[in-house]
Amino acid sequence: MGGLGAPEIILIIIAILLLFGGKKIPELMRGLGKGVKEFKDAQNSDGSSSSSEEKKA
Incomplete structure (x- = not known):
C-alpha cells in the first residue's frame, strides 16, 4: 500500500520521456551524475580533513 x-x-x-524528449535525457542524467x-x-x-586533524593531534 x-x-x-x-x-x-x-x-x-x-x-519523463514525454516532458523532456529522448535527446534531452542524456544531458539531464549527465548533470545529475556530476551533481x-x-x-x-x-x-x-570533509571527512578526510577531520580525520587528518585528529592524526596531527
Missing part, C-alpha cells in the same frame, strides 16, 4: 511498483515506475519513465559526484567528493573531503 503506497509503494512504487513496476506500473508506477513505467508511468513515471513515460512521463552526485560533487556531493560525494565534498563529503569525502
Whole structure:
C-alpha cells in the first residue's frame, strides 16, 4: 500500500520521456551524475580533513 511498483515506475519513465524528449535525457542524467559526484567528493573531503586533524593531534 503506497509503494512504487513496476506500473508506477513505467508511468513515471513515460512521463519523463514525454516532458523532456529522448535527446534531452542524456544531458539531464549527465548533470545529475556530476551533481552526485560533487556531493560525494565534498563529503569525502570533509571527512578526510577531520580525520587528518585528529592524526596531527
